[in-house]
Amino acid sequence: MEHEITLIVNGVPRRTGVPARRLLSDCLRHDLGLTGTHVGCEHGVCGCCTVLLDGRPVRSCLTFAVTVDGAEITTVEGLADADGGLSAVQRAFAECHGLQCGFCTPGFLCTVTALLRENPAPTEDEVIDGISGNLCRCTGYQNIVKAVHRAAELLAEEA
Amino acid sequence: MTTKLFGEPVQRREDPRLLTGNGRYLDDLGREALAAAFVRSPHAHARVRDIDVTAALDVEGLVAVYTWEDLPERVGRALPLLIPHPALTHGRTAYPLARDVVRHVGEPVVMVVAADRYAAEDACALIEVDYEPLKPVVGLEEAVQGAQLVHEDVPGNVGAHLVQEVAAADGRGAREAIETAPHTLAFRLDIERSASMPLEGRGVYARWDGRDLRVYSSTQTSTSVRMAVAAALGLPLPQVEVIAPDVGGGFGVKIVHPWPEEVLVPWAAMTLGREVKWTEDRREHFISSAHERGQVQYVRVGFDDDGRVLGLDVTILHDHGAYTPYGIIVPIVTSTQLLGPYKPGSYRVEFTAVYTNTVQVTPYRGAGRPQGVFCMERTMDKIARYLGKDRTQVREANFIRPEEFPYDQKMTFQDGRPLIYDSGNYPEMLRMIKELIGWDSFEAGPGRGIGIGCYVEGTGVGPYEGGHVQITSDGRVHVSTGLTSQGQGHETAFAQIAATELGVPIERVSVVTGDTRRFGYAVGTFASRAAVVSGNAIALACRKVREKALRIAADALEANPADLEIADGVVHVAGTPSAAVPLSTVAVLANPLRYAFDEETAKATQFAGAAAPDRPPVAEGEEPGLEGRDYYSPIRSTFAAGMHAAIVETDPDTAEIKVVRYAVVHDCGRLINPMIVEGQIHGGVAQGIGGALYERMVYDQHGQLVNASFMDFLMPYATEIPHVETGHLETPSPLNPLGVKGAGEAGVIPVSAVIASALEDAEGIEVNRMPISPSELFELRAARMG
Amino acid sequence: MKPPPFAYHAPRDLVAAVRTLAEVGGKVLAGGQSLIPMLNMRLAAPEHLVDINRVAGLDEIEVTPAGVRVGATARHADVEAAGVHPLLTRALKLVAHPVIRNRGTVVGSLVHADPAAELPAVLALLDGRVRLARWDGDGVAVREVPAADFFVGPMESAVEPDEVAVSAFFPALAPGSGFAFEEVSRRHGDYALAGVCAVVTARSAKVACIGVGPVPVVVELGEAWSDWRAAAAVVRAATDPEGDIHASAAYRGHLVGVLAERALREAAREGAAARGA
Ligand SMILES: Cc1cc2nc3c(=O)[nH]c(=O)nc-3n(C[C@H](O)[C@H](O)[C@H](O)COP(=O)(O)OP(=O)(O)OC[C@H]3O[C@@H](n4cnc5c(N)ncnc54)[C@H](O)[C@@H]3O)c2cc1C
Numbered sequence A: 001m002e003h004e005i006t007l008i009v010n011g012v013p014r015r016t017g018v019p020a021r022r023l024l025s026d027c028l029r030h031d032l033g034l035t036g037t038h039v040g041c042e043h044g045v046c047g048c049c050t051v052l053l054d055g056r057p058v059r060s061c062l063t064f065a066v067t068v069d070g071a072e073i074t075t076v077e078g079l080a081d082a083d084g085g086l087s088a089v090q091r092a093f094a095e096c097h098g099l100q101c102g103f104c105t106p107g108f109l110c111t112v113t114a115l116l117r118e119n120p121a122p123t124e125d126e127v128i129d130g131i132s133g134n135l136c137r138c139t140g141y142q143n144i145v146k147a148v149h150r151a152a153e154l155l156a157e158e159a
Numbered sequence B: 001m002t003t004k005l006f007g008e009p010v011q012r013r014e015d016p017r018l019l020t021g022n023g024r025y026l027d028d029l030g031r032e033a034l035a036a037a038f039v040r041s042p043h044a045h046a047r048v049r050d051i052d053v054t055a056a057l058d059v060e061g062l063v064a065v066y067t068w069e070d071l072p073e074r075v076g077r078a079l080p081l082l083i084p085h086p087a088l089t090h091g092r093t094a095y096p097l098a099r100d101v102v103r104h105v106g107e108p109v110v111m112v113v114a115a116d117r118y119a120a121e122d123a124c125a126l127i128e129v130d131y132e133p134l135k136p137v138v139g140l141e142e143a144v145q146g147a148q149l150v151h152e153d154v155p156g157n158v159g160a161h162l163v164q165e166v167a168a169a170d171g172r173g174a175r176e177a178i179e180t181a182p183h184t185l186a187f188r189l190d191i192e193r194s195a196s197m198p199l200e201g202r203g204v205y206a207r208w209d210g211r212d213l214r215v216y217s218s219t220q221t222s223t224s225v226r227m228a229v230a231a232a233l234g235l236p237l238p239q240v241e242v243i244a245p246d247v248g249g250g251f252g253v254k255i256v257h258p259w260p261e262e263v264l265v266p267w268a269a270m271t272l273g274r275e276v277k278w279t280e281d282r283r284e285h286f287i288s289s290a291h292e293r294g295q296v297q298y299v300r301v302g303f304d305d306d307g308r309v310l311g312l313d314v315t316i317l318h319d320h321g322a323y324t325p326y327g328i329i330v331p332i333v334t335s336t337q338l339l340g341p342y343k344p345g346s347y348r349v350e351f352t353a354v355y356t357n358t359v360q361v362t363p364y365r366g367a368g369r370p371q372g373v374f375c376m377e378r379t380m381d382k383i384a385r386y387l388g389k390d391r392t393q394v395r396e397a398n399f400i401r402p403e404e405f406p407y408d409q410k411m412t413f414q415d416g417r418p419l420i421y422d423s424g425n426y427p428e429m430l431r432m433i434k435e436l437i438g439w440d441s442f443e444a445g446p447g448r449g450i451g452i453g454c455y456v457e458g459t460g461v462g463p464y465e466g467g468h469v470q471i472t473s474d475g476r477v478h479v480s481t482g483l484t485s486q487g488q489g490h491e492t493a494f495a496q497i498a499a500t501e502l503g504v505p506i507e508r509v510s511v512v513t514g515d516t517r518r519f520g521y522a523v524g525t526f527a528s529r530a531a532v533v534s535g536n537a538i539a540l541a542c543r544k545v546r547e548k549a550l551r552i553a554a555d556a557l558e559a560n561p562a563d564l565e566i567a568d569g570v571v572h573v574a575g576t577p578s579a580a581v582p583l584s585t586v587a588v589l590a591n592p593l594r595y596a597f598d599e600e601t602a603k604a605t606q607f608a609g610a611a612a613p614d615r616p617p618v619a620e621g622e623e624p625g626l627e628g629r630d631y632y633s634p635i636r637s638t639f640a641a642g643m644h645a646a647i648v649e650t651d652p653d654t655a656e657i658k659v660v661r662y663a664v665v666h667d668c669g670r671l672i673n674p675m676i677v678e679g680q681i682h683g684g685v686a687q688g689i690g691g692a693l694y695e696r697m698v699y700d701q702h703g704q705l706v707n708a709s710f711m712d713f714l715m716p717y718a719t720e721i722p723h724v725e726t727g728h729l730e731t732p733s734p735l736n737p738l739g740v741k742g743a744g745e746a747g748v749i750p751v752s753a754v755i756a757s758a759l760e761d762a763e764g765i766e767v768n769r770m771p772i773s774p775s776e777l778f779e780l781r782a783a784r785m786g
Numbered sequence C: 001m002k003p004p005p006f007a008y009h010a011p012r013d014l015v016a017a018v019r020t021l022a023e024v025g026g027k028v029l030a031g032g033q034s035l036i037p038m039l040n041m042r043l044a045a046p047e048h049l050v051d052i053n054r055v056a057g058l059d060e061i062e063v064t065p066a067g068v069r070v071g072a073t074a075r076h077a078d079v080e081a082a083g084v085h086p087l088l089t090r091a092l093k094l095v096a097h098p099v100i101r102n103r104g105t106v107v108g109s110l111v112h113a114d115p116a117a118e119l120p121a122v123l124a125l126l127d128g129r130v131r132l133a134r135w136d137g138d139g140v141a142v143r144e145v146p147a148a149d150f151f152v153g154p155m156e157s158a159v160e161p162d163e164v165a166v167s168a169f170f171p172a173l174a175p176g177s178g179f180a181f182e183e184v185s186r187r188h189g190d191y192a193l194a195g196v197c198a199v200v201t202a203r204s205a206k207v208a209c210i211g212v213g214p215v216p217v218v219v220e221l222g223e224a225w226s227d228w229r230a231a232a233a234v235v236r237a238a239t240d241p242e243g244d245i246h247a248s249a250a251y252r253g254h255l256v257g258v259l260a261e262r263a264l265r266e267a268a269r270e271g272a273a274a275r276g277a
């Protein structure tokens, strides 16, 4: 049976019909065509599929689309600044070489965006704990950690 | 206004799209495509008696179900053995779908095509396969006993056996040299399986328009997939194009080809006349792709009072899993790269590659080197311990000296060419790493130790790569090369090379890799070869284009080509900036036109008066267009090197192991982009730490991979990886125009050796097996207490 | 890895939830952080899923002097942020990663009853209880199950198939008590190889251990000890760990002793500080 749902994705209400078992990750990627959200494990460990659900990072592979009918979702496609320029977090990742293949990156960007909203000046330990649920097989994390600090700096400068 | 970009930490050109969700990975393509899924063997070893698909036929959305018997003869053939070798006397490969016997859990048996992946999996769940279980062969010890066979026609489970020996100067063999050496040691080492484990799995998407086939694959080699697919499907090569889109990591596993799915998905697309896509899920990746590393090594070494190795004798048992599609590259690399920066008096290495009922073994970043380095570096540490010497002193005593390059190790390398090191400076590197980590001032104590590991890595193997460079009339530079990218920043590094060679701003350069529509001849991305082989090919192609541009500009400016230079995309007479012509105009002039399509191109039409009436518009020996193509085919590999050191702390009570400092000194010749090279090293070290302390593939006695998920296969998070301090040494390679060596695998190679060395120092316990967990350290401590 | 099909129900109130469950059977879906991975791997295939995320009032966190009652849809992160029970807060920081905690529920963790999970140990140590509701034909029948009876076996709790766990009650710590939660996991955020949660007062000491038995192993140590190592030995003797691919039984046994000593010492120190002793 199909369920009619509405998701407010990156500020835009999107209606779509989904079977109950449709994972939010698949709904975003395949029903709504927002392929920036990636899928690396489908059992909650890698963090590639992390999106913001009502502002909080969650695993879209461990969420059914029907369950979040009516909710606000932010994906990597919605992180850019209002004027369309890269957000501070995105710029910091580029500047610090915080990505290689880029597959894990959308999950990190969503996680870090929320982290810095909650804690604009995290310590080294808070940064590491904050990203501790996201796997990256390419970077060894060092430049990602650096990018988070840099993003905090950029946000402070621009505030 | 400088365009000198080679060697600068230029920001990556691929980042803007990857940071905004605009990357295009395999599963992001083909939204309308049908989805494929596979019924895979739940048994490690079994005969397929019968397949009953009836229950699946009612699944809504089902389109097709295929078993081996449904495949045309050509498609159903055994997959190719990619790298034959005389020592691989019993090479075996799988069929795209199991023909009669399955030899590991995860082997594909039935292919299902349906409207979407959900429906395809529903159908898979309803297909009943009747298996007659056979006794599986699991583990090296069981395999060599040969009581049970993985392949009925492979006696003793031995796929390959190879002995290489380098005699001492006096002609004596290693075994003899060891017999008469003042000191000898003998020991056994074990390394367990791990895997590349890119966060994006494999995937294939195919479109057939009735004449042409287009295949997208998350591969490290699109040109070779193209040839393999064309051959398997019986299509003329020009009718097949293969594109590697953005690829979410490879680390070796995606160099293997054609995977069963790379043959079956295009075939299904042709058969059904519909687009078909298969996206590997994580469980499939664990049980149906490839693993690496599993080896047992028996070592004997003879040495003198200074710790100089007089004879080294290594016997390796290599676990090849169920099949050998990639030949015996891994154990060959182990055997040869084991030597590292050292020159043992004599060396004998023998390996036996055996089959087991487990996932096949093909290269994973490092490709046999981590095992070889583990062996040699454990040997160095043991010698030092035996003689009561500092571990770095023993290493130094065995180093090849800077003045001895090129140094011939007198062996045959993985490319079939002599193992001759091109350049290096190992004593200087040792000095640097000791300084970086503070070796001489380090105070060991209970639960605190320091370790070191050295390696040499043959990089940039042939046979060749090519580059094509085209400057269009808008002044843009289009570079293409056939090999592929999986995050190494090729679009940036190659653009730096082109911008530097051509004297154009990097913003005007764009780079395409891994698309056979743009460049058809290539080998692939592996063995840290991209920067060396494609980088040099692109440089050579740029030089051709530059020469042509200068020729044409010289004509236009009525100057001598030798007096011209290019800066900021403009050709001008040296010292006379006003006598100039932009490359965009040169590109126009390079292509005499009959028809104009804008103001710029109007200058090249036949009445514009640009061409001399007494010469043909395209001069003899010239081609239209400002473009060039060239290839670089190295005479043999370059040899990068590095030394790592670490400080570890162990908890006296819980046996937890923490890497508190990690330092790397690295020589990959001239650096194209230091930021990217450092990133490669960080990532490699993290994979190395994973391999040393966390990751392993655990098979039970039935051949079930018991930890086939990210919950139980423990890839490290940020919380497990130390900060890596790096230092660079640059000894340019004399072998290629750019003087570069490869860097892609460097970070991972010595890590297990380094951690073992540091743990031994901290604990006073011999560490002969990797990886090691707190539980295993606890057991080692308990064993010491007796 | 896609979940098998199921019929979906999203009741808006508790009556509808328990009635649906009584009528159709099936599984309750809370945060989904354990259930959905199992569905994705097709290790479970319920015909019906009763999603309680929209049930009104279930997300409450009620604080009284006696303790904290946590509703079934209160997320780990919300309970952690509320900071209403120091031991629970401490334990929550050890559960998975922050992103998982944004979705996972405290009650779900209890019902899921993983022998290596942290929260069951807290409930067991505090003698807390879980409130279960079912449809008895004419109305909602509620029962309270004490922790001692709630954890039945590995991944098995006292919740019957037709029951919804509506809340869990965590009794407040007695004034002047100290607590600690010590665990060792392979990676940060993984389920523990072994862990010990301890509460020490002037007159008593008690621990609950995870990863070393089918359910949390609770050990009452009685009156105050001066020799925590000896106390830890008692704890260790009470456990019966098994080995797996991550740790041998012997190592887990050793670890629980080490962690018990650490946790008891720390809890005793804290308790003493709280009492101004
Ligand atoms: C990567 C990862 C790491 C994790 N690490 C840890 C860890 O270190 N420690 C730890 O404790 N947990 C860990 N977890 C599990 C996580 O804490 C889960 O959220 C928790 O176990 C279950 O809570 P849930 O709300 O998500 O339940 P669900 O997944 O929705 O349900 C779990 C089970 O409980 C049942 N259930 C749930 N709520 C109710 C209810 N109210 N009434 C009746 N039945 C119910 C469901 O039917 C199901 O059988 C991890 C999970 C992931 C994905």
Ligand code: FES
Pocket: A038, A039, A040, A041, A042, A043, A044, A045, A046, A047, A048, A049, A050, A059, A060, A061, A062
């Ligand atoms: S895909 Fe969701 S956590 Fe890996």
Ligand code: FES
Pocket: A098, A099, A100, A101, A102, A103, A104, A105, A135, A136, A137, A138, A139, B199, B248, B249, B487
């Ligand atoms: S950049 Fe490749 S996985 Fe993180």
